[in-house]
Amino acid sequence: MKVRISLGILLVLCVGCRTGHLGAPQMSASWSATRSVHIEEHPECAACGYLPKPGKRNNDVHHVIPRHVNIDLELSANNLITLCRKYDCHLRFGHFGNYRTGYNTNVVEILQDVGARMKAAEAEFWSQ
Ligand SMILES: [Zn+2]
Numbered sequence: 001m002k003v004r005i006s007l008g009i010l011l012v013l014c015v016g017c018r019t020g021h022l023g024a025p026q027m028s029a030s031w032s033a034t035r036s037v038h039i040e041e042h043p044e045c046a047a048c049g050y051l052p053k054p055g056k057r058n059n060d061v062h063h064v065i066p067r068h069v070n071i072d073l074e075l076s077a078n079n080l081i082t083l084c085r086k087y088d089c090h091l092r093f094g095h096f097g098n099y100r101t102g103y104n105t106n107v108v109e110i111l112q113d114v115g116a117r118m119k120a121a122e123a124e125f126w127s128q
């Protein structure tokens, strides 16, 4: 299925962190811009290294500290990490299996370098 990138799609992409938690406040107007900057600088999943092909749906931008816990960190670059839906890294590493109630405050430390190392190992394996 072909997915056209549009504002509607971008809003849908944020749905895990946007409406996953009951009572979470509305996304700020600057979120889509912040999200775009982050995904441009960090397009690959921090957990598995997955990089969507051009024209495919971008990876998710996850809030380490959820918005309903601290809304002041909504647009803070230090609070964002790229995780994929394709292999459930967003759900597993970011939310411990539950978008509504789970969140992993150590996700950045845990995944440091893992995505890059996975990508390199994968490329090396398939080039042999
Ligand atoms: Zn992933």
Ligand SMILES: [Zn+2]
Pocket (backbone or CB within 6 Å): 016, 017, 061, 062, 063, 090, 094, 095
């Ligand atoms: Zn999330």
